[in-house]
Amino acid sequence: MTYSGRAMYSTISRNGVLSLKLETVSIDEPGDDEVIVQVEAAPINPSDIGAMLGPADVSTLKASGRGDQSELTFDIPEGRLEKFRGRIDEPLALGNEGAGKVVVAGRNAKDLIGKRVGMFGGAMYADYRKINARDVIPLPDGVSAADGASIFVNPLTALGFVETARREGHKAIVHTAAASNLGQMLQKLCLAEGMPLVNIVRSDEQAGILRELGATHVLNSKDGDFSSKLLSAVEETGATIAFDAIGGGPLGGAILFAMERAAQNAMTSYNRYGSETFKQLYVYGSLNPEPVTYDLLSFGSQWSITRWLLLPFLSQVGEETAARLRQQVLDGLTTTFASRYTQVIGLGEALKPEILKAYEKRATGEKFLIDPTRS
Secondary structure: OOEEEEEEEEEEOOOOEEEEEEEEEEEOOOOOOEEEEEEEEEEOOHHHHHHHHOOOOHHHOEEEOOHHHOEEEEEOOOOOHHHHHHHEOOOEEOOOEEEEEEEEEOHHHHHHOOOEEEEEOOOOOEOEEEEEHHHEEEOOOOOOHHHHOOOOHHHHHHHHHHHHHHHOOOOOEEEEOOOOHHHHHHHHHHHHHOOOEEEEEOOHHHHHHHHHOOOOEEEEOOOOOHHHHHHHHHHHHOOOEEEEOOEEEOHHHHHHHHHHHHHHHOOOOOOOOOOOOOEEEEEOOOOEEEEEOOOHHHOOOOEEEEEOOHHHHHHHHOHHHHHHHHHHHHHOOOOOOOOOOOEEEOOOHHHOHHHHHHHHOOOOOOOEEEOOOOO
């Protein structure tokens, strides 16, 4: 039996235009180790928006067609296209993770038929997804597709941050954009794990969200005394590792500077090379697309700035650790790792200009969920 349904694609053309539209695709019978899942829920994460819109200038949005025939196009500013040369004329299926019910299974996966599963592996903004059985996780009884749709990216990232900090010998963490869904999960996890956490946000409203969760250290980067408060929090917690979702601008450098200042304040003698305390800044997001600015002479001589991404982390820690972390997610799916959605939209609705502009803002506390069964 062949299944037919819609799937969302983002395509960059050679003439510098990005298009977003739904295509009708056919899915043939699954292989022995594959299943076909009817997608019931798929979150819109910042990483999904990055894949969806790439280098496009959102202010140039143009809409054509109606319903499932809708198409959105965006101009790509001069100079940005070169960085995406590998994507030119290659439709990119969207949606990193999701959940739904298994409707067909291959010979070796028959026990999954009828079960609701969480999935990770791309192409989730669709009516149906054929996927290897090893890439799905059966959800516990009573767990909805909405609860299970965000089972991978944010929960495993939060767990990955704590796991990374411990493996590298750090005793406290600094986190930016900390009131996000991921940030809220990390705060709850750190409380449960006894890991001190310094949260950096950009508004008093965001700070209130974290304090309601029991956060001790919440700093507003817009405050005039932010630098002194950051130094005090780093000194109190002993934080020497940070995970930065912002990327561009001076914030990452300010965090490393505070860590070095704290280390130097604890020194009993002067060292012209700075402290011997190692400081690690991991950049995992790019909410600020501006260039990164660092004063390299202010960090001492023991520091590192590098990228942190979930899939490389999981491959590095090995299957045994990855399995342990996945089980931890399942155990806390409706508590520590619960996701809260402010709006549920249909697959076609995701291409309405006013709705795209809303989720493209990536506003803290606003998370959209696509339910393809709605439209």
